[in-house]
Every structure is written in C-alpha cells, then in structure tokens.
Amino acid sequence: MRINCPYCGPRPNEEFNVLGDATKTRPDADKATAQDWLDYVYERDNPKGRLEEYWHHASGCRNWLVVKRNTVTHEVYSVVAARDYKKTHPEGVKK
Amino acid sequence: MSDPVFRGGLAGAKAIDGSISVSAIDDRGMIDLRGDIKDKKFVAATKKVLGISLPAQPRQSVNKGEVTALWLSPDQWLITCPRAKGAHLANGLQTALAGIHSLAVDVSDARSIIRLEGQGAKEVLMKGAPVDLLASEYTDGYVRRLRFAELAAMIHVVSSDPEIIDLYVFRSYAQYAWDWLAATSTKQSRLSLFANQSIASV
DSSP: OEEEETTTEEEEGGGOEEEEESOOOOOOTTTOOHHHHHHHHTOOOOOSSEEEEEEEOTTTTOOEEEEEEETTTOOEEEEEEHHHHHHHOTTOOOO | OOOOOOOOTTTTOOOEESSSEEEEEOOEEEEEEEEOTTOHHHHHHHHHHHSSOOOOSTTOEEEETTEEEEEEETTEEEEEEEHHHHHHHHHHHHHHTTTSSEEEEEOTTTEEEEEEESTTHHHHHHTSSSSOTTSTTOOTTOEEEEEETTEEEEEEEEEETTEEEEEEEEGGGHHHHHHHHHHHSSGGGOOOTTSOOOOOOO
C-alpha cells in the first residue's frame, strides 16, 4: 500500500504508523460519562470497506494525516494533513 | 576540571574505497529549527541570521557559503554549518527569534553524516531502502527522510552529477550504518540495474 503524503509525495506504508479511527470526536470533559470515554478511547468498529484513519508519517515529515482507504482492496481514496482535515470537519464526522 | 572533547560517532573510521567512496563527515554543526513559515517575522529573523531564506517547498534545501538549510517538515528545518560555528549560530537564532513562536537548538551531536560519492551511490543506498532514488526528483539539493536499513535516516543529494549524497543517521546508529555501507559498497557488490545481464541462458 502506498500513501500519497501531501508533503512528501507517494511513500511506502513502511514509513507510516497507524493510529486508527479518525472519525471519533473527543467528548466534552464537563459532561462526558464513563461510557462516553470508554467509547472514545477503546471502542472501535472493524469495518470491511471504507475507513478513515489517522496515520503518522513517522519516517518522513512526521505529520499526522487522515487517510481514507478501503480495508478490502487497500485502495487509498484521499490523504489530507490532519490539521487541514480538522478545518473541514470541525465537529468530527458523523457516521 | 576537564574540558569535554568532541569525538565524532565515526571517529577513526577509515574512508572506504569500493564501488563508490564512503567517508565520515564530522566537522558539521547542526541546528534544529522550528517555526511557522507563514509568519513574516520568523522568516525575516531567520534570514537575517542565516543569510539564506528557508526552503518553503517540501523536500528542498538552500545553500549559501557555509550554511545549508534542509527541509524536514512544513515547520522544521535542519541547519548545517561548520561545527565551530554551530553554537554561535544557534545563539544568534535564539536571540533573533525571541518573542516569536519558534525553536532553535544546537543538535550538532545528535546525528552523524556519511558521505557517499561516485557513480552508483544511489544504487548502494537503494539496497537498503524501498525507494527509487533514480527518479528524476532526486536531483541537486533534494532532501528526504526515509527508512534506510531499518533506520530512521535522511538523505541529502548534494550533487547528482557527479553523485554526492550525504546520509544522516542518529549518532548511535552511525557504526551500524557504516558497517552496512562497507559491506554493500564493495566493488564485487556493485549493481548494474539497467545493464545487460551476463547470465547464461538456461
């Protein structure tokens, strides 16, 4: 799988570390219950198909990226820097 | 009190003369510089001290005289200069950048530099990295970090013709990288990727 880093160009996935689901939104610390935190920190779906994930270009520009990819075909649909992703998805992404 | 004496990570390593020549460079000072390239004050202050504009374009470097700025990430550069001037330059940057959200640290001892020279240097490196260094983008001044022989490393194409490439690795890995290159750059292990292969037909 090759990831097209917006800063470094197409790079092999050996250069990246994956963090996981990019669609989770951090709960409001004043209102969140234990269940909200459990969901935010631990609970993850394991979808077959499209997925949005955080990837870290650890052996490159060391920037956080949001990669939309397919877990079945390994097709990569889009890659954006996490800081730009947050600007376009201020409230997180609803599933 | 005894004064600390600098000893390079590859002190005493004898230059290798195989299919290419490999030598250690330990007279470079290095400064880690971080800041916002969109901040005009940051750009002006760094230019005043360094005498060069930082490369804003990814994977590029700028060189003037003794000072080189290597792009590391959108907000990070590695400044190299003669080792004797490293601390002075870092101090100059810190003074000029006071009050500006930024960072300048003398990291001269953090990395070791190994210089590969000669036709075939890229092929030697390619044995340890899943990267096509023969692509046209790897020309004069190009910088990229990569996985080389399982290490976090960085290459700087000082010149593509004749081939001169500086390999930056963290100091503690320098001996490993050196031994790896020594074993891989012998005359017998030269690769000729695009030449006619003289393998007898079966």
